Amino acid sequence: MSLIERDSKVIWHPYTQMKNALPHIPIVRGEGVYVFDENGRRYIDAISSWWVNIHGHAHPYIAEQVSAQLKVLEHVIFAGFTHEPAIRLAERLLPLLPGKQAKVFYTDNGSTAVEVALKMCLQYWDNRAKPKTKILAFKNAYHGDTFGAMSVSGRSIFTNAFNDLLFDVEFIDLPNQDNIERLKAQILKLKSELACFIFEPLILGSGGMLMYEATYLDELLAVCKEVEVLTIADEVMTGFGRTGTYFACEKLENKPDIFCLSKGLTGGTMPLGITTCTNEIFEAFLSDDKLKTLYHGHSFTANPIACVASLASLDILLQSETLQNIKRIEARHAGFLKEIKTHPKIKTSRQTGTILAIEWVTVGETSYLSNLRNILYTYFLDKGIILRPLGNIIYILPPYVISDEDLDYVYDAIRSALDEI
Template sequence: MPDSSKLHTLDSQLNLTERDQKVIWHPYTQMKNALPHIPIVRGEGVYVFDEDGKRYIDAVSSWWVNIHGHSHPYIAQRVAEQLNVLEHVIFAGFTHEPAVLLAERLLPILPGKQDKVFYTDNGSTAVEVALKMCLQYWDNKGTPKAKILAFKNAYHGDTFGAMSVSGRSIFTDAFNSLLFDVEFIDLPNENNISHLISHISNLKDTACFIFEPLILGSGGMLMYEAKYLDQLLSACKDAAILTIADEVMTGFGRTGTYFACEKLTNKPDIICLSKGLTGGTMPLGVTTCTKEIFEAFLSDDKLKTLYHGHSFTANPIACVASLASLDILLKSETLQNIKRVEAKHAVFLEEIKTHPKVKAIRQTGTIIAIEWETDNETSYLSNLRNLLYSYFLNKGIILRPLGNIIYILPPYVISDEDLDYIYAAIKSALEEV
């Protein structure tokens, strides 16, 4: 029997925030001096509502996952129906229609010649699988390669493989001595592209190049041009280096097309997906690959098997949520909304780009980022970050700055009125903060 003296008891006198503080450890949070966490009790469209009834515009799509709005009735209906049919089954030795149907519908709309789907739980695990596929591909072919190429300031997740291919930062400081060695290169531009191509052509024993296409998200919404990435992918192909597109954040419409890699002539060998995959309803990760990569694992030798799996691999409920989200994504109205948000952002960019406090402003698709001018503190830990975060919360807007960088990355159903309200709040912050 549990020790009753150690049990946390429900105190009816405490609100949800106070109860949270007793039992919860939150992500990316120094719990000693953290502000009280806001208790959200329901969501509807682009809004979430707290315990006191205050409404917030979710302008960052709840960490970039929500693409169709909260509590979407169609997704909710499909999930509810699936719960009464099959909630889960082991995916080793068994299969089910939601997983097969999702793969059948997803592969044809992905850029390039993606041929197989491997299911996992989230973006980090999708990246882990991609890295393992590449490293073992060369091992299975009898030509082992151990080096990996990635961008400086990249972010690919918080598991150890994903951390290793991410830029070294405060997120990785405590673990740097345990991460495997990766070669990091600068984002390509007109000044360095020739040097980067030459460098890649001379690389030896490099298994793969992993990249966030067009936008480095957590690195500060750093954006670069497709034409230069295209040239890097061409150089990798010539040097027999496999390529991994981490479309965890950019996938499902964020860059103005369904997938960022649609804007490339050279397509990746592997694509990682998560976040918007289920419409933000629940966790699911996908790693897709070409036929060539898959066939390198086909063998009578059991040691050439990809030994990777998760308890909830291809969860039927998550697959059905993804199918429902795809139904909505592929409607003409959704693409119209994506283009509408993109156009609104472009107008706002022109309105504030010359403001003295705007150090830089950049946009790709439905994502716009404003870099605040500061004296010296520009890191993730900048005090300006907390000031801005609180400023917007007070106005009923969830904008979670990356240091001195504010970005808007909303669900596609956001109205023009709500966008205008967010823009006006940012203009006010530029004058007041």
Template sequence: MCTLSERDRKVNWHPYTQMQTAAAAVPIVRGEGAYLYDDKENRYIDAISSWWVTLHGHANPYIARKVSEQLHTLEQVIFAGFTHEPAIVLSERLLELLPENQSKVFYSDNGSTAVEVALKMCLQQSYNKGLPKTKILAFTDAYHGDTFGAMSVSGRSVWTAPFKDQLFDVLFIDPPNADNLPAIKNMISQYAQELACFVYEPLIQGAAGMLMHRAEELDELLSFCRALNITLIQDEVFVGFGRTGKLFAANHLHTQPDIMCFSKGLTGGTMPMGITTCTEQVYQSFLSEDRYKALFHGHSFTANPLACAAALASMDLLLQEETLQRIQSITEQHIVFAQSITEHPKVKTLRHTGTILAIEWNTGEDTSYFNQFAAALYRYFWERGILIRPLGNILYLVPPYCISNEDLSYIYQTISQALDTL
């Protein structure tokens, strides 16, 4: 009889994987809280929330119950010309938590498409107004998704090389700091009349290696762009819903975006959903007696009632005092641990924001997603019952909020041992 791994190899093609050389995929048969269990009943701590999505742990009974209740009421309905209460309530509750200028919610099905929607809003807003704004501003080494629009505004790399001739032109700038801000402002000024929008990952560039920039300089940059009437798209797909220590990265900033993008933790990792919110001004630019000025974008599963129910349940859990205290506790424990290893000779750099901790390993090689040290790191932790997914030589932690202090301590202890032995 074939194992699950053997059956998988025959039929499945996995993401970000060179299938010819990759090890067999590990079968996971169930999850519970911060743990995953394989087909041999080995238990692993999910230290990365299964690609940054599982806020409240696996198989959360409250979310499961709410989705089950919705499943027995309404599982799906077309959202063009129809609506339903879960979508209305989710939009109402989310807008209450977001910056006051956010006015409308547009549903899609993942983070990449949430960004696609935002880009189309900006470009068509300019088109509807008859403005010659077709250029987009983005950060170097950005990552906004893998669909073509999202790829275009992501940093150019080996990931995007096969498609370079199909990606639209983007003006890239480095994340701001005290030294480079004057030069960045000067460059933006030269293109301001052509710039439809600035799309950015606030505070943390996740896929780039958990690169972090300060809120103060980002605020200054956003304020400068606002003064030049450049629409601001804040991609909170990764950092939203508590990851930065506050509910949203926007809570760290004074200058608020015109458009915001959400996914990942939105449903507590239960099922796919994307959301793009915008100001009333952006929304109004599509209102017209001319039907051709409507936003022509949609998905079959737009505002799926089950995903809305999961998102509402996740929001219930997120706003509980116990969860908010756990976010603060994880943040504080990360800080204490980071201080304990900051002088270790194998630690090249340490980066920390909220519940996210990144350790750049000093391997003698350039930092890269394809750094071979990733395989050794992954194997070392997996053999000790911890799931991580290094970004090359960068080990990071993005734990679910339900993780226990004991499990966090064990992860820290294992990192310390790895620093001494690997």
């Protein structure tokens, strides 16, 4: 029995209508920017396997570090105990983050990092006997699939079945020159109720790779700071170089109170989530009253192997060669975008850092459910490229090790698709 047949008997895949799903391709190994199926066919992973793989698959340095840690300590409960990899990762990461981040709280993934951030903010105000419970977020945001993360995400097909169970959130448009004053006034009006403002800086990922300017986000953060509304930067996708700087919030003058990190954190090796905060937030939980404790944790909190993978990934990220690759991809994307943006089949196109997005002109549904999605997806798979469209929006978000030759191959495939589909 083939792997595809075995898979169909026992596996339920994410974001997939299993009744009419396309066959799932069995991948048996990875190397650099490539993954290989059971027949030996090679695919360019142009979306970094859901945005996690920043240094390439099966990176030998990360593998060596993880292997060594496996022989020392695979895991230990993180309540009442600690270990060197978790301490070292926090010591190295905090100075890299914009602003005055002081404490690291470990979780398992991006959604749980967001859950912790929301709980920190809500309980912060409760602990200070100034309860504020309303949360501000962007309309088309996506922050994860757990209930708190869904609540602060824009209402969409991802949340439809659960909308009546999600807590109330104040949603606002992405800021721009035309609406910034109105949005600032909205924050001022709600200031006594708002516990926090959560945002994806510069790019809304799953919402369609929607991009906006740092200048206007800065203005919103300034107002939040003025009226004591805590701010949460969800850098799960944008962190670790994706926007051209190590973190998207480096492009802001006003820094957030809390960061949420995951995806590229371990170089795509394994799950790990991090929520960081300022000392001001941390100190609101210090008390002789045990009810002021942050009661949150996971069985695999601060897993030593995942922490070591993250340390190895940081080693690679901070090499000058990696930053050069980020700048190279950024420049190549910009050149390609300039060339094709006037094509009649392109409705909109945009780029931030190593992320390039192209919205196809289509008749009918233009959302995640667009029929064009499967047509584009299979077209690129046939050419040995993994590009997973968000409906009629195609995006390139590659590992930093991708070569110019492979980028050219992806660009050429997009040119062909524009002419043929």
